[in-house]
Amino acid sequence: MYEHLQQTDNEVYELVKKETERQQHGLVMIPSENAASVSVLETMGTALSNKYAEGYPGKRYYTGNEYIDQIENLAIYRAKKLFNAEHANVQPNAGSGANLAIYFALLKPGDTVMGLNLAHGGHLTHGNPVNFSGMTYRFQSYGVNKETERIDLDEVRAIALREKPKMIVTGATAYPRQFDFSAFRKISDEVGAYLLADVSHFVGLCLAGVHPAPFPHADVVMTTTHKTLRGPRSAIILSKTTDRLASTPADPATKVKNLAQKIDSAVFPGTQGGPMEHIIAAKAVCFAEAMKPEFKTYQENIVKNAHALAETLQAEGIRLVSGGTDNHLMLIDCTPLQITGKQGANALADLGIYTNFNTIPYDTRKPFDPSGIRLGTPTLTTRGMGAGEMQTIGHTIAKVLKNMTNETVREGVRKVVRELTARFPLYSELL
Ligand SMILES: Cc1ncc(COP(=O)(O)O)c(C=O)c1O
Structure with a gap:
């Protein structure tokens, strides 16, 4: 795909390629994002x-x-x-x-x-x-x-x-x-x-x-x-x-x-x-x-995965707003971890785990540097990941948030992200 663009405007093509690769090689956990089918993209x-x-x-x-x-x-x-x-x-x-x-x-x-x-x-x-x-x-x-x-x-x-x-x-x-x-x-x-x-x-x-x-x-x-x-x-x-x-x-x-x-x-x-x-x-x-039956299964799996992720994070001692989730997303309160939501989300993004910093209810911090991290399971579920992977990811996220600067931890996390994204490929038909 994209052969014409590659030939006529290599500068834009290269950036499209890099962004597609970022999505392929990262764990996208921003709950408002997803990975549309190639038919939708076409x-x-x-x-x-x-x-x-x-x-x-x-x-x-x-x-x-x-x-x-x-x-x-x-x-x-x-x-x-x-x-x-x-x-x-x-x-x-x-x-x-x-x-x-x-x-x-x-x-x-x-x-x-x-x-x-x-x-x-x-x-x-x-x-x-x-x-x-x-x-x-x-x-x-x-x-x-x-x-x-x-x-x-x-x-x-x-x-x-x-x-x-x-x-x-x-x-x-x-x-x-x-x-x-x-x-x-x-x-x-x-x-x-x-x-x-x-x-x-x-x-x-x-x-x-x-x-x-x-x-x-x-x-x-x-x-x-x-x-x-x-x-x-x-x-x-x-x-x-x-x-x-x-x-x-x-x-x-x-x-x-x-x-x-x-x-x-x-x-x-x-x-x-x-x-x-x-x-x-x-x-x-x-x-x-x-309208297809697979879509219903997909949505059920989004919620099952969100439960598995939330339970793992909580077992790691991380506080979730309202004590968990009923849907596709959850909010981590970073206050007890003595970091801000922005610091946490940026540390995760550096390692290829994409979430977003977010205010939590009654936040004492400002929206551009709030206390929370918002994350969810729609894109990972699209890639075919299940409860086992959510547990791995939950423990990995907890490790990052608890050890923000430890290089050995960070290297281990990069390895987990590499292994998971390789095992659950995305858009292999695109590039
Ligand atoms: C509940 C809700 N309404 C409206 C919007 C706005 O959508 P858009 O970003 O397409 O303008 C969003 C986007 O995040 C949303 O979450």
Whole structure:
């Protein structure tokens, strides 16, 4: 692969090669990353990238879209089937833009919204003050309980009753436990709020039934497609058709829209221009992959591996936020190890183990040098690793974090990484 690039632009080719090799020879444990199939990668590099297709299938502002329409319709059909959704918009370019479109569709600037605090695992677009979401809407965040480090639904309900939000956002980027969508829906109903489930991180687990499913509880579901879904770097929005909170029912004559139409208009022309049809095609490919029985087994193995890794780390005396994990990720509290999360994550990365530094709930340190390390199992599970390998990796990580500068330890760790990555190859067909 990549012969043309190699011949015409060796400088870029060399960097692509080096990055591919880094992924091959390293243990990628950043829980928001994965290794998409070669079919997904191939589809992203097709001539579909050349085509402008503003609008939606059958209603484009450009000619020449007869095949593009079929591709987008196929992606929509597969997304609806996979998620059991009434409506799917497959055009969002990324998760942040998709959340922007959802807010734009259903809220007015200044409306009150609830989302999980970033410091407790929420995403920037769930109301952080430095993000458009926190600047445009009146976000009242909920957090995790200081003792249990889990979301306290009584507290969520109390905030909702007090603040009367127009929308409650669920989902997270660094929360190792499950979301009870049914309980959130009850709270949303009590206060007349939309329920948005941002399942970006654990979407694959939902599809496999190892995490509660967001439908039928949520009005709108947003997911990125490149994390546990293992597709191209992108996002989609799924929704109900009926807007259960609209004061006026949908009516084409008066141009009053239903929920699905509101979402579509908010994506295009509201917040995006021409859709990336090469990425939409790659999303269609990953949806078909996710319908296969192997995908369910893969997701079950992600969770089994996360349990094995968490148990090993805890047996090594390492403190995990909330005492473990129910999903694909966990958070190490580095405070008792007398290092910062950044020092720990950098030491691991130097040896080819990629995690990310992350705040932990009630962190006293700043986000750019926080107390935690976030790590997970999606990519290692894609490579075929199982519980035995997770135990080896757990002991290895503990060794690094406890002996940050010991060169003998570091040499031993490099050997473990070399041996594991050779035994579980990745992308051997690419280079
Ligand atoms: C829960 C959640 N929502 C939204 C996003 C944003 O996605 P993107 O990086 O594609 O903008 C992320 C990305 O990490 C996420 O974890």
